[in-house]
Structure formats: C-alpha cells, structure tokens
Amino acid sequence: MSKSKTIKEQYPPGDFAIWIIIYVELVTFGLLFLGYAFSRRANLEMFNHSQKMLETTSGFINTLLLVTSSYFVVKAVATIQNMTDNRREEFNKKASKWLLLAMLFGAGFLVNKIFEFSYIFGEGINLSTNKFFMFYLLLTGFHFMHVLLGSVILFNIFQKTRVYGYTLEDHKGIISGATYWHMVDFLWIILFPLVYIIR
C-alpha cells in the first residue's frame, strides 16, 4: 500500500502537447528576461530613471490577482479529480464556480494592465522611446496576450463544466488548460520583481 503512494508519474500532468508549448514559451520568455537584465546592466542610469515611471502598486495588485486566480484553478482541478461517479453534476458545478472566480481575477489583471498601458501610451511612450520601455512593452505586452489566450482557454473549460463534461476518467482537458494558466502565472512572478522592483 505504501509502495503505491511513492510511485511517481513518468509524464507531467495534462496533454503532453501543452508541455511542448510551455517549453517553447520558457525559452522565449527566458531570452526576453535575460535581454532585459543584460541591457539594464549596460544602461543602468537610464533603466533606473525610466523604471520610476512605472506604478509598482499596479504590478503588485496584478501579481496578487494572478496568483489567486491560479489558486482558484487548482481548486477547480482538485474538485474534478476528487469527484465520485454518481455525483458528476455536483462536482462539475462546483468546479465551474472556482473557474468563474479564476476568470474574474484574470479579467481584473487585464483591466488593470489596460489602465497601465493607457497611462504609459498617454505619456507619449512607445517601443522606440528607449531600451527600457522597449523591453517593458515587449515583455508585458507579450505576457498580456498570453493572459488573454489563457482566459479564452479557461472560458472553454468553464463551458465544459457547465454541461457536466468532465468525468473521473476523462478530465485531461481541464488539467492542460490549468497548466497553461499556471505558466502564465509564474512568468509574471518573475517579470514583476525584474521589471518593477529591481533597480
């Protein structure tokens, strides 16, 4: 009995295709993070000066929103994984509530980011203003698109829970979608201190 507890999976959870996408994203974002870090090193004063224009509180709120949204998604997945066959509807309904909360927090992130972008663009800043803002707009803009895509994925999963589509045997879809959302979350966890705080 105790032996089965220690047996680990050979492959990561969810569809393996989602992990291929994640590995590609890791390389892309990794290069952007390092591009930012080494460009900063070569232009210290300009980076530190430009960074002062960013609203740290906005980045902080967005981190809390994404981390909490990720937590809600974990709860949705755990609900489906713990379902009993004769109470499929009840567990799907419960998971849909967690997913709705996750989507609301994700939407909060997007709205907050739109306000931040509109302030930055309102100041006349664009990709060619300087290297700091080029990296800032590339990193946060690229990440914003990932949050958008993640929200669409969450909405699709949510729709499936509304028709009680997940069973104990077949719920790979929700795990794959959740995995993508967590990736979006941890990329922001690195981006926040790197771009908003370290100076």
Next chain:
Amino acid sequence: MTKTLEIVWIILVGLTIFAYLLGHLHYINSFFVAILLVTTFIKVQLVLNYFMELKNVTGKYRWIPSIWLGIVISLIAVAYYLPVSNTH
C-alpha cells in the same frame, strides 16, 4: 492536500507583499536583490511543484522547468552583480 494548497497560496501572497514592500525602499542594495531573487525562485518552484503538480512526476520532466528557472535567475543575478566596466 487541501490545506497544502492553502498554505502554498498564503506563502505566495506573503512573498509578493514582501517584494512589494522592498520595492518601496528608497535604496535597494545588493543584499535585498539577492533576497528578492531567492524568494522569486521559491515562488515559481512552489507553483511548479504544487499548482502544476510536478512534485508527482519523476525524471527529466520534473526538472526541465526547474533547471530553466535556476539558469534564468542565476543569469539575472550575474547581470546584476558583475561589475560594470567604464571603458566609455
């Protein structure tokens, strides 16, 4: 199991608040940056292990994202700590 998730979430929120407070310091020295990078590493590792459930995976698929994270955080530290030469 359920409690573990709540504890992970509380740690993530706590470390985020800590990073935010550090960001409000007038002067962030090298020591604080080191702490910031270590806490960032811990936060991402928690998401990988508990939210993405990689702690239940064996072999290379568990370690690929962690190795990526270690390399990225280490190189960010290198970019921050290496002395800047004043050749121009």
